[in-house]
Amino acid sequence: MSEQILFKVTIDNITIEVPAGTTVLQAARLIGGQVAPPAMCFYSKLEGSGGKCRTCLVEVSKGSEKDPRPMPKLVVSCRTTVMDGMEVKNITSEKVLDARAGVVEFLLLNHPLDCPICDQAGECHLQDLSFDHGKAETRYEFQRRTFKKHDLGKNIQLHMTRCILCYRCVYTADQLTNKRVHGILDRGDHAEIATHIEKSLDNEFIGNVIDVCPVGALTDKTFRFKNRVWFLKPMDAHRDCPTCSGRVTLWNRGDEVYRVTARKDQWGEIEDTPEGQPGWICNTCRFDKKEAADWIIEGPREISRQSVIAQGHYAGQIGTTKPTEIFAAVNDGRTPHLLMDIHDESEVNLPNVHLGKIQGPSNGDTFNTNNTHKA
Amino acid sequence: MTYTFNETQMAELNRLVAHYPEGKQKSALLPALHLAQESFDGWLPTELMDYVASLLHIEPIEVYEVASFYSMFNLKPVGKFIFEVCQTGPCMISGSDDIIAYIQQQLTIKPGETTKDGVFTLKLVECLGACGYAPMMQVGKVFREHLTKEKVDSIIAEYRATVTK
Amino acid sequence: MGVKLLIDKANVPGIRTYEVYRREGGYRSVEKALKEMNPESIVEEVKKSGLRGRGGAGFPTGMKWSFIAKPEGVPRHLVCNADESEPGTFKDRYLMEFLPHLLLEGLIVSSFALGANDTYIYIRGEYAWITDILEEAINEAKANGWLGKNILGTGFECNIYVHRGAGAYICGEETALIESLEGKRGNPRIKPPFPAIKGVWQRPTVVNNVETLAAIVPIINMGGEEYAKIGIGRSTGTKLISACGNINKPGVYEIDMTISVEEFIYSDEYCGGIKGGKQLKACIPGGSSVPILPANLLLKTATGETRYMNYESLSDGGFATGSMLGSGGFIVLDEDQCIVKNTLTLARFYRHESCGQCSPCREGTGWMEKILHKIEHGHGTLADIDLLWDIQRKIEGNTICPLGDAAAWPVAAAIRHFRDEFEWHINNPDLSQTSNFGLQHYADPIHVPA
Numbered sequence: 001m002s003e004q005i006l007f008k009v010t011i012d013n014i015t016i017e018v019p020a021g022t023t024v025l026q027a028a029r030l031i032g033g034q035v036a037p038p039a040m041c042f043y044s045k046l047e048g049s050g051g052k053c054r055t056c057l058v059e060v061s062k063g064s065e066k067d068p069r070p071m072p073k074l075v076v077s078c079r080t081t082v083m084d085g086m087e088v089k090n091i092t093s094e095k096v097l098d099a100r101a102g103v104v105e106f107l108l109l110n111h112p113l114d115c116p117i118c119d120q121a122g123e124c125h126l127q128d129l130s131f132d133h134g135k136a137e138t139r140y141e142f143q144r145r146t147f148k149k150h151d152l153g154k155n156i157q158l159h160m161t162r163c164i165l166c167y168r169c170v171y172t173a174d175q176l177t178n179k180r181v182h183g184i185l186d187r188g189d190h191a192e193i194a195t196h197i198e199k200s201l202d203n204e205f206i207g208n209v210i211d212v213c214p215v216g217a218l219t220d221k222t223f224r225f226k227n228r229v230w231f232l233k234p235m236d237a238h239r240d241c242p243t244c245s246g247r248v249t250l251w252n253r254g255d256e257v258y259r260v261t262a263r264k265d266q267w268g269e270i271e272d273t274p275e276g277q278p279g280w281i282c283n284t285c286r287f288d289k290k291e292a293a294d295w296i297i298e299g300p301r302e303i304s305r306q307s308v309i310a311q312g313h314y315a316g317q318i319g320t321t322k323p324t325e326i327f328a329a330v331n332d333g334r335t336p337h338l339l340m341d342i343h344d345e346s347e348v349n350l351p352n353v354h355l356g357k358i359q360g361p362s363n364g365d366t367f368n369t370n371n372t373h374k375a
Numbered sequence: 376m377t378y379t380f381n382e383t384q385m386a387e388l389n390r391l392v393a394h395y396p397e398g399k400q401k402s403a404l405l406p407a408l409h410l411a412q413e414s415f416d417g418w419l420p421t422e423l424m425d426y427v428a429s430l431l432h433i434e435p436i437e438v439y440e441v442a443s444f445y446s447m448f449n450l451k452p453v454g455k456f457i458f459e460v461c462q463t464g465p466c467m468i469s470g471s472d473d474i475i476a477y478i479q480q481q482l483t484i485k486p487g488e489t490t491k492d493g494v495f496t497l498k499l500v501e502c503l504g505a506c507g508y509a510p511m512m513q514v515g516k517v518f519r520e521h522l523t524k525e526k527v528d529s530i531i532a533e534y535r536a537t538v539t540k
Numbered sequence: 541m542g543v544k545l546l547i548d549k550a551n552v553p554g555i556r557t558y559e560v561y562r563r564e565g566g567y568r569s570v571e572k573a574l575k576e577m578n579p580e581s582i583v584e585e586v587k588k589s590g591l592r593g594r595g596g597a598g599f600p601t602g603m604k605w606s607f608i609a610k611p612e613g614v615p616r617h618l619v620c621n622a623d624e625s626e627p628g629t630f631k632d633r634y635l636m637e638f639l640p641h642l643l644l645e646g647l648i649v650s651s652f653a654l655g656a657n658d659t660y661i662y663i664r665g666e667y668a669w670i671t672d673i674l675e676e677a678i679n680e681a682k683a684n685g686w687l688g689k690n691i692l693g694t695g696f697e698c699n700i701y702v703h704r705g706a707g708a709y710i711c712g713e714e715t716a717l718i719e720s721l722e723g724k725r726g727n728p729r730i731k732p733p734f735p736a737i738k739g740v741w742q743r744p745t746v747v748n749n750v751e752t753l754a755a756i757v758p759i760i761n762m763g764g765e766e767y768a769k770i771g772i773g774r775s776t777g778t779k780l781i782s783a784c785g786n787i788n789k790p791g792v793y794e795i796d797m798t799i800s801v802e803e804f805i806y807s808d809e810y811c812g813g814i815k816g817g818k819q820l821k822a823c824i825p826g827g828s829s830v831p832i833l834p835a836n837l838l839l840k841t842a843t844g845e846t847r848y849m850n851y852e853s854l855s856d857g858g859f860a861t862g863s864m865l866g867s868g869g870f871i872v873l874d875e876d877q878c879i880v881k882n883t884l885t886l887a888r889f890y891r892h893e894s895c896g897q898c899s900p901c902r903e904g905t906g907w908m909e910k911i912l913h914k915i916e917h918g919h920g921t922l923a924d925i926d927l928l929w930d931i932q933r934k935i936e937g938n939t940i941c942p943l944g945d946a947a948a949w950p951v952a953a954a955i956r957h958f959r960d961e962f963e964w965h966i967n968n969p970d971l972s973q974t975s976n977f978g979l980q981h982y983a984d985p986i987h988v989p990a
């Protein structure tokens with residue numbers, strides 16, 4: 001039996017030993033917490049993924065014990081393997097934080113920021129990333145790129161406008177199905193995920209593209225607009241499925257099953273089954289088994305990372321800002337100039353009718369009884 | 376519409392595929408798409424791309440991905456002759472703007488459009504590697520260089536003549 | 541007249557054909573290499589020659605060759621990068637168009653040195669007629685026993701194939717080129733693994749520029765040491781410079797790297813001075829990606845030394861006051877040219893050519909183009925200049941491949957050296973639409989502190 005070779009790596013001044021071949025990102029995740037760089041495109045269960053979004057850039061301040069020279073550029077931690085004696089700076093590097101803020105800005109440049117109407121809100125990795133590393137304002141003043149919504153079959157909706165081109169769904173289709181029908185078309189800033197001709201994705205495992213999508217570009221049509229994820233209670237459950245492991249997370253309200261997803265770990269990736277296989281789930285489990293009776297409930301699932309689902313996650317970190325009077329600020333110090341008093345013009349809002357003082361919801365009757373002028 | 380290569384075209388495809396190791400016939404995709412585009416109407420309809428996919432034993436999406444990546448493949452119908460005028464730095468400082476404006480005026484089309492008779496398409500492209508011979512444009516396989524208004528006139532006349540014959 | 545090793549025969553009538561090329565002494569290096577040398581000694585000669593990659597990066601060729609992995613039973617490949625797409629560069633086109641056999645000769649020797657039997661020329665799709673020229677030359681070489689099985693009875697087999705691209709600047713990047721050669725989108729690969737370990741079809745691969753491979757021929761013929769005597773310092777041998785823009789004699793010139801920039805621009809042997817007797821305003825000396833320099837920093841370095849046409853001298857002063865030899869695409873701008881507009885067309889080029897794989901390049905190049913468009917058309921603000929600077933800074937060094945840097949550098953250099961002109965555009969929105977900022981102080985001598 002050969003002994004496993006262990007490499008010592010120091011990330012943000014914390015040293016651990018990991019097997020040779022481990023990536024910097026995996027090592028950092030073993031340390032956990034803030035030391036783990038964010039990753040929008042890398043997905044450990046998908047071969048070939050990573051390197052594209054550039055959010056996991058880190059500084060290698062010492063290459064290895066043998067060759068201590070620092071690496072000249074920031075490197076992607078998801079695709080850089082550790083060397084013995086390597087020293088890495090993530091959040092302790094100003095350069096990294098600066099570059100990461102830049103990447104977040106780039107990723108959000110053409111993103112619609114339609115979180116209020118997006119089903120992914122509350123469990124969106126881009127939302128997390130923006131909270132952690134983004135700025136409150138954008139410096140982009142041009143029209144954002146948009147695409148038409150696209151149905152990929154009866155269960156999956158593609159909202160390309162939100163896509164950050166992580167390629168995860170392409171790798172998923174390549175590696176989980178035997179015939180990929182969607183891919184990346186065009187290039188540069190108009191590249192898009194598409195099928196070229198209207199086609200539905202109907203492989204039995206294609207539903208997993210929804211789980212790997214870090215944003216709201218691929219969503220579950222059987223769940224769209226049905227509920228907000230933070231109102232739902234995630235429960236681990238399983239069933240005897242002939243196609244997949246049948247191990248899922250149910251998203252319930254009361255006894256009602258709103259949504260079925262694969263089980264995800266703290267990094268948002270699909271958990272392994274007890275047999276050590278990635279726990280991808282089939283379309284039947286995901287889209288068709290929406291009765292509580294279909295499932296054997298194991299117990300509540302703890303969601304450890306996601307923004308809104310894990311309530312209060314951000315309160316301690318970014319603090320809360322008290323609302324203040326902003327008129328003066330946005331008007332360069334000028335007080336608002338009253339163009340007209342609505343009471344002078346409106347027949348409805350007469351001076352003696354104060355909407356705020358009407359008890360309960362106001363309706364036509366309220367006005368009829370109070371509106372002496374009309375009566 | 377269905378597409379089929381004739382014997383000569385098929386022989387050419389086989390020659391191209393033979394350039395690559397066995398089982399790596401996907402490598403012939405770019406040359407095969409060139410061949411397909413030249414063999415039919417100068418552009419790549421979906422059916423033609425599907426045909427190429429079947430010849431190389433790959434999935435249609437692999438062809439769409441590639442065809443849409445490279446600027447020389449036309450995914451929409453084009454005119455018989457495409458004037459691909461370079462507009463990048465070295466051509467720009469040598470007066471390509473005037474040439475582009477002149478062609479637009481002569482053909483009464485805007486960049487990306489095709490003349491009503493279907494003869495000419497005007498396309499603005501980025502650097503074609505003829506910077507020392509600027510301003511220039513590519514028409515089919517050849518480069519037309521050191522363009523002047525007079526030269527543009529004669530080039531238009533030259534291609535128009537091949538159609539009216 | 542300087543030494544000419546590559547294109548001295550380009551004007552011999554019929555040199556494109558095998559017969560004339562052979563009569564003029566062609567294919568001697570193949571005889572020498574295959575009969576008198578072995579792969580190791582060829583690599584050694586190339587190392588001694590000091591030859592540096594002529595595609596732009598200037599990496600020592602001999603060293604690159606020595607990195608190639610040699611696993612048992614796995615074929616290796618040499619790929620010739622003829623995807624010449626860097627604006628301002630058209631030297632490889634000239635070489636292939638007029639001297640196709642010179643390239644083949646270099647390819648055969650190099651394939652032998654690397655132990656590669658199947659060698660590919662990846663040529664940009666727009667060079668369609670050159671594809672025909674090369675294929676014709678390959679047929680001739682094959683018919684005369686220089687290609688195929690058992691060349692010169694040595695048992696060495698070499699086949700050369702031409703693979704035509706289809707319009708993508710990014711395929712000049714070696715891993716994107718490899719992807720494209722495999723029939724895929726030209727998305728650069730994430731390195732490591734490097735092509736020398738896992739290249740085309742996961743086999744060890746070396747990718748070299750056309751001019752680099754052509755230079756192998758004189759190196760073998762004259763010996764690495766002799767070759768290294770030409771030129772100066774680490775800029776050995778000769779370099780093809782493709783000169784364009786507002787000069788009297790645009791074209792491809794072979795120089796030994798000891799001549800000054802001033803001589804190159806003004807002597808009748810080379811560019812023949814600025815067209816129409818105008819004044820030199822600026823120059824991009826090594827292809828559009830390298831920093832643009834104003835006339836005063838181009839002809840002399842910041843310390844007042846004469847600037848020469850070589851790797852070291854052109855980069856003297858770093859990016860603050862220097863540039864790069866790059867691919868040898870020499871773009872000259874006269875006093876009437878607008879730096880903002882020139883930068884805009886380059887930014888548009890890089891936006892158009894970004895593969896879209898990684899976010900800083902995909903989003904950043906388009907953003908820069910939009911801001912430059914705004915400034916050029918008289919709608920910019922002074923804050924836009926700082927914003928542009930910040931965007932290019934956040935792209936540079938943070939992308940998968942060098943296209944990010946290539947897109948950032950021209951913008952950075954334009955702002956660094958021509959900020960006045962940007963400000964003039966912004967402060968005179970009406971004027972900037974009808975007139976030009978002109979030469980201003982850009983040719984004034986720079987005060988050198990004693």
